[in-house]
Amino acid sequence: MKNKIFDDPEFQKLLTQIIEEQIPFCRLLGMKVHSLEPDSPALTLTMKPELLGNFAQGMLHGGVIASVLDSVAGVAILLKLAQQQPKEDVFSQLREFGLMSTIDLRIDYLKPGKGQSFTANAEVTRLGKRVANVLMTLRNEQNELVATGAAAFMLHERN
Amino acid sequence: MKNKIFDDPEFQKLLTQIIEEQIPFCRLLGMKVHSLEPDSPALTLTMKPELLGNFAQGMLHGGVIASVLDSVAGVAILLKLAQQQPKEDVFSQLREFGLMSTIDLRIDYLKPGKGQSFTANAEVTRLGKRVANVLMTLRNEQNELVATGAAAFMLHERN
């Protein structure tokens, strides 16, 4: 029996490559795929000096946090689409990633972004025909909630 | 007669150095100071491959846009503080920059982030005792409105 696309090792391998190597800004920040589970995928980020917003205090720049939460939201939507609206093949499915775009993003900064590594999770709260909504969280390696986010994305459209 | 701090060339020179060279993530992205006018300061960003969210389409990653809008919002607040609540010297004034933190941030993505250079402006809509609110815009070199933003910041506090 054929794997479902979102469980297909080839799909997961290619999606990991896209995020970690082919999206230039995700690569610049060093985002890594931690889980591609459709209900709560996770990206991780390792602290490095270039990501600091404040050298003295050793805190991530708020823009880094926004970047990883925006990215994990997109991944969550792609996986939900693969689960609920599977395409005929892996490449058609991955193509959806390039056809979605963030409508808007809200980040709540709860704690200073201090830590050695950070995990971003996302949950799709609505997958509509044209628009999807997502809630996100960022935790550090001590499992402290550093930030939460909410985003709306447009689906299936060339900008 | 003594310059007001926000007009003081030394203040402006040091603030420019902080943004362009000393905040690691601002430096990584290549943010430059374009104007330090308190009512509408501006940062600029030049397109480069590492900032792309989508290579094929040549668009800035949404996180880049969030980063520069968050940054210009902080600059706008620092300048308003310098104008309305001047400290005794340049260094005390600049110290306020490290004592503010983003409470939350909303970005509306209006157009794909395509272009050669981008200008981020910010306007402080409230400067309270503890909290400030800011509205931000990002335009490309053709003066197209690429994104708008809204943020709330906490003032004068160590996290």
Add this chain to the structure above:
Amino acid sequence: MKNKIFDDPEFQKLLTQIIEEQIPFCRLLGMKVHSLEPDSPALTLTMKPELLGNFAQGMLHGGVIASVLDSVAGVAILLKLAQQQPKEDVFSQLREFGLMSTIDLRIDYLKPGKGQSFTANAEVTRLGKRVANVLMTLRNEQNELVATGAAAFMLHERN
């Protein structure tokens, strides 16, 4: 020569009736149409005791402010649609009002909602095929900026 729809007195009269009388919650709050100019339409609201969130302090409830800003955003989109994508007749145009829905809304509360009357304005910053973005403001009769807002709306769709 035929009027353009957004300038058509019948269109304006019917739209005013819809807002002031036919949308039950707008009527409950007492929203009135002040301007139907497509670039910056305005609704007004008169203070009354039922709208208070805090009796002692005489401030509008935050939900009242969200309600009028959400409403004026929808009016602004309807007028931009009428200006830029005119339908063949007034009724088809007004039907668009029932086919749009708020994706998300952000309100920044800048000053306590004190005053005798309040004016809400909205500006459409993007009118896409499927999604529109709007910025909103609320001012009291002393022209103090009480709140700003940002919203995204879905167009042309039955929920």
Add this chain to the structure above:
Amino acid sequence: MKNKIFDDPEFQKLLTQIIEEQIPFCRLLGMKVHSLEPDSPALTLTMKPELLGNFAQGMLHGGVIASVLDSVAGVAILLKLAQQQPKEDVFSQLREFGLMSTIDLRIDYLKPGKGQSFTANAEVTRLGKRVANVLMTLRNEQNELVATGAAAFMLHERN
């Protein structure tokens, strides 16, 4: 042994009276207290014609949803304050309710607000010295997630 304030029946009775009877706009909408549990308090709202944004479709106005989510967020903060920073008596504790104010609010509208009754829950994600952050949800009687929200509040301050 004395009750903790947040468990004190008198505190709970007075807080219920404030929400259901003394805050005029909450009373106008018909908000009722369902739970005063500090980790996830709940308000309920019963559908009635005046709350509709669209008569034909029978949907709550978006502003009604914003109103109840803003209100339940404030209740959640008051209860967390009572739990974590108890005052010497019930009245001092209740006084905090009038000293907090919404900084900003984001609502994501996930499904049309259709149903007979609605339950709003809130969870405080940060209780700082000056600022608190809250996440909120609204569900209808079929337990469908109608909307989510995020808010930041200022504490302990007269506006």
